Amino acid sequence: GAVVSQHPSRVICKSGTSVKIECRSLDFQATTMFWYRQFPKQSLMLMATSNEGSKATYEQGVEKDKFLINHASLTLSTLTVTSAHPEDSSFYICSASPDRGETQYFGPGTRLLVL
Amino acid sequence: GQNIDQPTEMTATEGAIVQINCTYQTSGFNGLFWYQQHAGEAPTFLSYNVLDGLEEKGRFSSFLSRSKGYSYLLLKELQMKDSASYLCAVRALPYSSASKIIFGSGTRLSIRP
Numbered sequence: 001g002a003v004v005s006q007h008p009s010r011v012i013c014k015s016g017t018s019v020k021i022e023c024r025s026l027d028f029q030a031t032t033m034f035w036y037r038q039f040p041k042q043s044l045m046l047m048a049t050s051n052e053g054s055k056a057t058y059e060q061g062v063e064k065d066k067f068l069i070n071h072a073s074l075t076l077s078t079l080t081v082t083s084a085h086p087e088d089s090s091f092y093i094c095s096a097s098p099d100r101g102e103t104q105y106f107g108p109g110t111r112l113l114v115l
Numbered sequence: 116g117q118n119i120d121q122p123t124e125m126t127a128t129e130g131a132i133v134q135i136n137c138t139y140q141t142s143g144f145n146g147l148f149w150y151q152q153h154a155g156e157a158p159t160f161l162s163y164n165v166l167d168g169l170e171e172k173g174r175f176s177s178f179l180s181r182s183k184g185y186s187y188l189l190l191k192e193l194q195m196k197d198s199a200s201y202l203c204a205v206r207a208l209p210y211s212s213a214s215k216i217i218f219g220s221g222t223r224l225s226i227r228p
Binding site (some may be wrong): 041042043062107108109 | 155156158202215216217218220221223
């Protein structure tokens with residue numbers, strides 16, 4: 001089956017630093033990748049959609065300058081949380097799709113804690 | 116607007132049957148998903164309905180009525196490991212560069228012995 005990995009699985013950082021999260025599709029080419037954020041006891045909220053080689057499309061209310069997304073290849077997308085603050089602490093989950101999103105495979109998630 | 120409603124919490128007994136309901140109002144509809152999510156883990160796919168009717172897959176079944184904007188997930192022969200959150204998600208239009216999936220807030224199911 002399709003496998004999506006995320007790295008790191010858990011990260012703790014100081015306020016003001018930047019954190020990069022990688023999302024990789026291991027056995028298929030991901031035309032589209034999605035980034036979600038999930039706060040405790042809440043559901044997944046879509047942050048942005050990225051297509052390989054083009055700019056990401058951000059959801060309303062998500063700051064594109066704060067959450068930098070790069071989808072440089074068909075197997076890798078990165079999310080960089082710039083100048084992280086404690087309120088950015090959350091569970092970040094990516095999903096990868098071999099098409100335009102009809103099928104999505106979720107990564108295991110990255111838990112970010114900003115002190 | 117986009118709105119997906121499901122109960123916040125449910126409790127059921129091991130070996131029993133439970134039905135988790137989901138209603139949705141979205142600007143367009145292109146399929147409904149059910150996912151299972153254990154605490155601290157990413158969601159795992161359970162089912163996908165795009166046409167009206169019941170889809171059965173082992174102990175899990177999912178039903179869809181597009182005219183009513185309604186779906187349910189039916190879990191039979193409940194096991195302790197079924198304790199998890201169950202997310203209802205709708206793929207809504209407009210269809211731009213990619214299909215956007217909107218998630219409900221999830222139903223936290225607790226199974227008691």
